[in-house]
Amino acid sequence: MKRLLERLRPLAAPDSGDAQFVGLESELETLDPQRPVMLCGDLVFISQDEHASGLEGFVRQPDRPAGGALAKGAPPLKVWISPAALKAVSGPVRAGLGIDHILRWGLRQRDPVIVASGYAGERESNIEITAFGQRKLLLTREARLPGMGNINRFRSDFDLLVRKVLLDLEWDDGREVRVFVAPPLPEVPGIEYLDAPFRRFRPARLSDGGKTDSSVTFLRAHGLPLLIAGVGVAAWGGLTAWDVSRLAEQERVFDEKVSQQAVRGNRQIGLERLQAIGRFLESRNKKASVDPERWRDLMARVASVSDSIRSFRFHLDPKPSDPDFTFVAIVPATDESPMSQGSGWLPKAAPEGVVLQLIRARGTTRSVNGGAQRQVEFHVEGRYSEKSDKPGEGEA
Amino acid sequence: MSGINRWSLAISLVLAIILGLAAWESHKIYNEKIRAQQAELVKLERWSRSYQRLLPVIDRWNETFRTAADIRDRYTLFQSLQLERYGLDSSPDRFRVRTLEDVKAPNGRALGLARICVSTQGGGGFRVHAETLDPDLLEGVSEIVSRPDVDVSGVRFIQQGGEVYAVMDGFCIYLRS
Numbered sequence: 414m415k416r417l418l419e420r421l422r423p424l425a426a427p428d429s430g431d432a433q434f435v436g437l438e439s440e441l442e443t444l445d446p447q448r449p450v451m452l453c454g455d456l457v458f459i460s461q462d463e464h465a466s467g468l469e470g471f472v473r474q475p476d477r478p479a480g481g482a483l484a485k486g487a488p489p490l491k492v493w494i495s496p497a498a499l500k501a502v503s504g505p506v507r508a509g510l511g512i513d514h515i516l517r518w519g520l521r522q523r524d525p526v527i528v529a530s531g532y533a534g535e536r537e538s539n540i541e542i543t544a545f546g547q548r549k550l551l552l553t554r555e556a557r558l559p560g561m562g563n564i565n566r567f568r569s570d571f572d573l574l575v576r577k578v579l580l581d582l583e584w585d586d587g588r589e590v591r592v593f594v595a596p597p598l599p600e601v602p603g604i605e606y607l608d609a610p611f612r613r614f615r616p617a618r619l620s621d622g623g624k625t626d627s628s629v630t631f632l633r634a635h636g637l638p639l640l641i642a643g644v645g646v647a648a649w650g651g652l653t654a655w656d657v658s659r660l661a662e663q664e665r666v667f668d669e670k671v672s673q674q675a676v677r678g679n680r681q682i683g684l685e686r687l688q689a690i691g692r693f694l695e696s697r698n699k700k701a702s703v704d705p706e707r708w709r710d711l712m713a714r715v716a717s718v719s720d721s722i723r724s725f726r727f728h729l730d731p732k733p734s735d736p737d738f739t740f741v742a743i744v745p746a747t748d749e750s751p752m753s754q755g756s757g758w759l760p761k762a763a764p765e766g767v768v769l770q771l772i773r774a775r776g777t778t779r780s781v782n783g784g785a786q787r788q789v790e791f792h793v794e795g796r797y798s799e800k801s802d803k804p805g806e807g808e809a
Numbered sequence: 810m811s812g813i814n815r816w817s818l819a820i821s822l823v824l825a826i827i828l829g830l831a832a833w834e835s836h837k838i839y840n841e842k843i844r845a846q847q848a849e850l851v852k853l854e855r856w857s858r859s860y861q862r863l864l865p866v867i868d869r870w871n872e873t874f875r876t877a878a879d880i881r882d883r884y885t886l887f888q889s890l891q892l893e894r895y896g897l898d899s900s901p902d903r904f905r906v907r908t909l910e911d912v913k914a915p916n917g918r919a920l921g922l923a924r925i926c927v928s929t930q931g932g933g934g935f936r937v938h939a940e941t942l943d944p945d946l947l948e949g950v951s952e953i954v955s956r957p958d959v960d961v962s963g964v965r966f967i968q969q970g971g972e973v974y975a976v977m978d979g980f981c982i983y984l985r986s
Binding site: 633634635636637638639641642644645646648649652653656657659660663664666667670671673674684685686687688689690691692693694697698700702703704705708709712721722723724725726727728729730 | 813822854857870951963
């Protein structure tokens, strides 16, 4: 019978997703490193008692929630793992906890259920009872029962255990409570078998209690991602900082220029006005300065052929129709008419480069030394011929 | 690659991509801003160069035109003509201001310059005397009408009854206001 059980057990403890259930320290040595490891039985100790301190040497794992976030009356489940088991799965082996799989299923149950898991030994079984209801873990209990070699003894002790649990939960009022046996226990005739939670292997992150530097594992898990994120942050920060500094530099240069301008242009004359002023100045400076020689030449010439000059008028800004100058010269009268005397006199008065035109000739009388003297006034208009752009109007 | 947390890796990759895209977007915006700022600077520098080039204009302006600040009345205006510098003389008692107007640029803006037309005769002429016709009157008058801050439309030299004088028609002087 023993031999039969020995042979039967691996068959009876179904694998989940190819995982191997390991519940005894002795089995740790024969692990298949290629397959996931499901820790259970003696290698895992659980308790919902807040004062529980675990087994000697066992390593505390993160607490498992025993209900939803708002669940009342479900203290978190404390978990400890045998150091030997931790050591065995510390390599590249994927490891999960049986209790995690049961919890995951049990916390979905609204109706009362009792799940028996644990480990069926040769002569002895280590049975782990968990009870769920209202989507909460309500109770855990560990019990040593006879081995499954004597299935009848096992069954009667198992029934006794279940009844005690029902009593403790006050579920003994006749309500319907479903009882399951779950892997790695083999199927027990007459009891529902629960292998659904184990169909998919879910690895657990196991704490080694700080024996290895946690930063090393942290770095291994998150180092590259952190590096990538860091490069992203650095690229973003660097590029943005560079942009900001370039813009700031541009603005600084601009402000500097503006303030230099403000200092230099302290006379507060706008560019537009400055340009207008410049143009006006230019027009003023273009104004030809008057050469007195020209006047002098002309007046001397006219004076040399006349008795006197009444007036000499120079137009400094003549319109095209205006003469450049006009003068009134007085000469003694001859027998000729004033106009014909004038046309004879006029060429004598004209210096080179000047065109004269007799506008009016008038005879007058002037008393000189008691006697009357007849005189003629010539009113003459003159133009500088070199200024004229009319080709026919040359020197007379 | 074993041991790397896949979630962590995915989040970091997404984060890096988002940051990269954000950085690129903001980089484009910054580049635009910087380009605009540079364009402003170019404009300012162009303006500045024109301004620098024109700054000597202010000095020439101040040299060319006297300030009106010292003109308090007709007499000081008459004195500011400084006729004696040209060997000329006139009669301040007859000195009148005919018109006074602000000189405007072609765009209609005031240049800060006043054009003041003066006369000593009813017809608008400004009569000046000198010792002799030639050279005193000829040279003095030609000098004063050549001044860039003076406008004269015509000059008459007149001999009458043994007296020689000149009348400047349309005599106007520009003063900085």
